[in-house]
Amino acid sequence: MANINVGNAGDLQSQIEEVEALSSIYGDEWCVIDEAARIFCIKITDDIDYPKLKACLQIILPHDYPSAAPPVYQINAAWLRGPDRKTLSNSLEELYVENTGESILYLWVEKVREFLLEKSQSTDTVEQPEVRKMATEEEEVADDVEMPDYRNLKLNKENVHLFENHSSDEELPHIKLGETITERRSTFQPHLAPVVTPRQVRMVLDKLFENKKIASATHNIYAYRIYCEEKQSFLQDCEDDGETAAGGRLLHLLQDEASKAGGKNKKSKSKKTK
Numbered sequence: 001m002a003n004i005n006v007g008n009a010g011d012l013q014s015q016i017e018e019v020e021a022l023s024s025i026y027g028d029e030w031c032v033i034d035e036a037a038r039i040f041c042i043k044i045t046d047d048i049d050y051p052k053l054k055a056c057l058q059i060i061l062p063h064d065y066p067s068a069a070p071p072v073y074q075i076n077a078a079w080l081r082g083p084d085r086k087t088l089s090n091s092l093e094e095l096y097v098e099n100t101g102e103s104i105l106y107l108w109v110e111k112v113r114e115f116l117l118e119k120s121q122s123t124d125t126v127e128q129p130e131v132r133k134m135a136t137e138e139e140e141v142a143d144d145v146e147m148p149d150y151r152n153l154k155l156n157k158e159n160v161h162l163f164e165n166h167s168s169d170e171e172l173p174h175i176k177l178g179e180t181i182t183e184r185r186s187t188f189q190p191h192l193a194p195v196v197t198p199r200q201v202r203m204v205l206d207k208l209f210e211n212k213k214i215a216s217a218t219h220n221i222y223a224y225r226i227y228c229e230e231k232q233s234f235l236q237d238c239e240d241d242g243e244t245a246a247g248g249r250l251l252h253l254l255q256d257e258a259s260k261a262g263g264k265n266k267k268s269k270s271k272k273t274k
Contacts, residue, residue, distance in 0.1 A: 011067050018066075018103045025106070033058070037252075042109055046116035053116045055080060057109060060248070062255075066103050068233050070096045074248065075112070088115050172203050189214075195224055198235065219243040223251035225258065 015038065023030045026042055033039040038061035045051035055077035062069040075088065088111075095107050178190035193204045201224050209215045223238035236254075240247035 008064055008067060011064055014066055014103055015061050018105055022105060022109075026109070038062075044109060044112045044116060046113065046120040052120040053077070053079065055112055055116060057112055059105065060252070064233075067101055071105065071108075072236075072248070072251070073108070084119070088112065091115065172207060173200050175204060175207065189217075196226060198226070201226075201237075219246065221246045221250060223247055223254055225251070225254050 019032075019040065022040075022042070029043045031041045031043070033041055039059070040061075041056055041058040044055050044057060046053045055075055058074045058076060060072040062072065065071055073092070075085070080088065091111050092108050095111060096104055099107065173193040173195055175191055175193045178192065181188040181190075191204075191208060193200075195201050195204060205222065209220075214220065219241045221239060221241055221243055223236070225234050225236040227234055236251060238247035238251040
């Protein structure tokens with residue numbers, strides 16, 4: 001770990017101690033994907049001996065975690081959809097807000113486990129063969145994970161207003177069309193737009209999806225970063241749309257470019273379709 005390039009020695013030490021503790025606690029369930037890039041995942045079940053539901057929590061630790069930034073995360077579970085996914089994500093986000101500046105991963109893992117347990121005890125979940133089949137398929141996929149999909153923590157509803165401009169006449173940012181790239185029979189079309197609020201992100205996406213060619217693309221991948229002056233941290237997120245880890249890699253690219261620029265990238269968003 002001595003070769004890891006992070007800017008804050010205190011954060012690095014906290015990360016090292018946290019990772020060692022989690023590895024000791026969870027054993028084989030804890031997996032190091034890329035130690036240098038600080039990418040990890042953990043397989044979580046509702047019951048160790050007789051698991052009914054399983055999820056994979058994949059994370060990347062930013063250089064300024066835990067002092068100033070949350071972990072980037074993705075929850076993979078084929079059965080986890082719609083309201084359930086939103087409920088679990090909100091729970092993790094609330095935990096982060098309540099423990100800002102502290103190591104949060106153990107609390108996150110146990111919160112996911114608690115959610116799985118509650119879900120498995122629900123007759124609506126346990127008694128449906130379709131759900132059990134989907135969970136089994138997810139277990140098979142999770143075992144083959146080489147590189148995680150990861151998405152950044154989104155703030156809960158109480159904090160989103162800090163980033164949003166609530167004006168109903170907020171302008172659609174200019175969308176720049178990049179040159180098409182074709183590789184291995186796949187065609188990639190990049191788009192770039194400067195955004196300063198989450199609402200502008202949605203406006204850009206909605207505008208792009210008005211194009212039937214984009215809307216019908218095999219994968220619509222995007223990532224964005226917005227700097228919040230008040231919190232001195234970034235609001236960021238990504239989507240891989242079924243292309244394993246693609247959204248996370250795009251977000252990581254934005255982070256790298258901002259780091260190379262030597263400043264805080266306050267207006268940055270990228271999207272590509274395949």
